[in-house]
Amino acid sequence: MAVRTFARETASGAGRLVACCLALCATCAAANAAGAPDSLAGFAWGAVYAARLEIVRESAAFPWNEEEARSHLADRLALFGEARANGGLSVFLKGATGGRLEGWDRENRFMLDQGHASFAVPATAIEGRLFLRERRFRTDHRLMKIVSDESPFLEGRGEGLIVDARIARHARIRYLESAARDPAETEGAGGLPLVRGGVDVFRLLRIEAAGRGRFRAGAMFSQVRSIAAGDAVTVGVDLEARARGVALVAELARSQRGGWDDLGGASLFDLDFGSFDFDAPSGVLSANGAFSVEVEGLSFRGGRLGSAGAVPGYRFVGGAFANPQGELEPGTDESSILVWWRPPEHDVLLSIDAADGSRSGAAYRRLAGEARMRYRGGFELTSGFIAAEGTRPSVVVSLSSENGFSRTVLASRIDDFGEGNDLAFFANSSIRLSGSVTAGGSLYLFESRTSRYSVGFEFRPRGRFLLAVAGGSFFPGFEVPAMRFGEEPPAPPEERSIVVSGRFALGGM
Numbered sequence: 001m002a003v004r005t006f007a008r009e010t011a012s013g014a015g016r017l018v019a020c021c022l023a024l025c026a027t028c029a030a031a032n033a034a035g036a037p038d039s040l041a042g043f044a045w046g047a048v049y050a051a052r053l054e055i056v057r058e059s060a061a062f063p064w065n066e067e068e069a070r071s072h073l074a075d076r077l078a079l080f081g082e083a084r085a086n087g088g089l090s091v092f093l094k095g096a097t098g099g100r101l102e103g104w105d106r107e108n109r110f111m112l113d114q115g116h117a118s119f120a121v122p123a124t125a126i127e128g129r130l131f132l133r134e135r136r137f138r139t140d141h142r143l144m145k146i147v148s149d150e151s152p153f154l155e156g157r158g159e160g161l162i163v164d165a166r167i168a169r170h171a172r173i174r175y176l177e178s179a180a181r182d183p184a185e186t187e188g189a190g191g192l193p194l195v196r197g198g199v200d201v202f203r204l205l206r207i208e209a210a211g212r213g214r215f216r217a218g219a220m221f222s223q224v225r226s227i228a229a230g231d232a233v234t235v236g237v238d239l240e241a242r243a244r245g246v247a248l249v250a251e252l253a254r255s256q257r258g259g260w261d262d263l264g265g266a267s268l269f270d271l272d273f274g275s276f277d278f279d280a281p282s283g284v285l286s287a288n289g290a291f292s293v294e295v296e297g298l299s300f301r302g303g304r305l306g307s308a309g310a311v312p313g314y315r316f317v318g319g320a321f322a323n324p325q326g327e328l329e330p331g332t333d334e335s336s337i338l339v340w341w342r343p344p345e346h347d348v349l350l351s352i353d354a355a356d357g358s359r360s361g362a363a364y365r366r367l368a369g370e371a372r373m374r375y376r377g378g379f380e381l382t383s384g385f386i387a388a389e390g391t392r393p394s395v396v397v398s399l400s401s402e403n404g405f406s407r408t409v410l411a412s413r414i415d416d417f418g419e420g421n422d423l424a425f426f427a428n429s430s431i432r433l434s435g436s437v438t439a440g441g442s443l444y445l446f447e448s449r450t451s452r453y454s455v456g457f458e459f460r461p462r463g464r465f466l467l468a469v470a471g472g473s474f475f476p477g478f479e480v481p482a483m484r485f486g487e488e489p490p491a492p493p494e495e496r497s498i499v500v501s502g503r504f505a506l507g508g509m
Contacts, residue, residue: 045081046507057496064498078113080509088120088127095191112191125166132159132193133186136176137325139206139220141238143292143315144251145327147204147222153229153324154202157181159193171209178202180226200226202325216240220253223260224324232322233260235268236290246297253290255322282333287318290328306343313337319360331360347374365389368485378402384484385417392416396484406431407440413483423448424489426479436461442476446489464505471498 160178236253299309334357430440456470
């Protein structure tokens with residue numbers, strides 16, 4: 001009850017905290033300006049202009065023309081600068097024009113894109129930052145992304161305040177108060193922060209203590225208030241302990257729809273230790289809980305046999321776990337182990353990753369193995385397999401070679417090995433024709449019958465200027481990682497087009 005009361009008081013006092021920090025920042029700036037005739041410690045600026053023209057063969061209006069829906073949306077001019085003053089004050093602003101996301105119906109005009117104002121309270125260990133649409137939403141959790149910049153709820157929408165204070169030699173506390181607005185509403189004000197209208201709210205309180213690299217313990221309280229995503233509160237604790245090279249990492253959280261009063265229950269994390277079973281450890285946790293544990297450093301050296309080790313782990317995310325501010329997938333219950341071996345004399349790594357669990361009520365078993373060998377001259381060979389219960393395995397082989405003049409990447413994968421034998425093959429190669437010109441191409445075959453190609457060149461006379469021209473039926477992206485680690489190779493849409501892109505930078509940032 002005391003924890004819930006503290007969290008509720010923290011949430012209700014967020015507005016006062018923001019006002020106090022704003023006043024503190026202004027006071028520090030005034031004191032700094034009055035105490036030093038020349039308080040400006042430095043200024044840096046930069047400018048980047050990027051443009052992209054895509055000429056599509058199947059254009060709706062005219063063949064081999066630019067689509068009207070994409071016209072000028074890819075041109076982008078960004079201007080940014082940072083002023084640093086004595087006393088730990090700094091201001092960064094970035095303005096930009098042009099479309100950032102495809103399909104976002106926005107005017108092609110200049111607006112404030114992101115920025116921050118940092119401050120440090122003199123003679124204290126308190127620092128803070130007012131930020132505008134920057135990637136500040138993360139915690140120190142290693143196993144679970146309870147808070148993430150990549151979540152749809154927070155990505156690119158946040159504006160708020162972070163206060164970071166060291167409360168003891170090895171302990172610190174962080175508070176974050178933010179508002180997430182509709183991008184269309186923000187653009188209507190030229191990107192400037194608004195003080196009117198409704199917003200989605202996210203709050204985070206993080207407390208952490210560490211000691212001489214042997215342990216780290218933390219606690220977090222977060223709150224989401226949103227009409228679209230719903231209201232939710234989350235509490236969590238995490239621990240990392242090391243001894244004799246072995247580390248235990250454990251993270252526990254509970255999320256509840258509603259407010260702090262809705263947590264309830266005799267236990268803060270709603271644990272039922274009477275239901276513990278080695279065959280089903282998730283019985284201890286409720287549907288609103290999440291837990292992850294991993295043991296690292298279980299390894300040994302065997303002389304001529306080389307070295308070997310294992311990393312066992314377990315994770316659980318209840319079906320009712322509310323996590324709009326993170327990336328956890330409700331309904332996950334999985335045990336896993338990673339086993340590896342490295343010979344003593346060669347740069348070779350053999351690993352096997354096994355997982356047994358369920359996701360959204362569907363049980364699965366997965367086994368993946370990989371052998372990676374590196375040779376002199378920048379040559380690397382990787383081979384492996386991916387097997388899942390109820391399906392035939394997949395076999396993957398890839399190699400890469402890179403030096404100062406050329407780069408080659410080849411990857412092949414056979415799905416439904418032994419029966420369907422569906423082949424996916426990717427090849428990418430580039431060669432430097434001169435000190436500033438590089439030419440290359442890619443070929444992609446998937447499902448044994450469909451192929452894509454791409455050819456192009458890059459002109460880079462200096463690091464500040466880049467001109468690239470590419471044409472073909474697809475443009476390479478993440479095909480190789482998807483073939484090595486994904487459930488199946490991706491099938492890119494056929495886009496017969498020519499793309500001309502350029503980038504030019506100025507300034508010292």
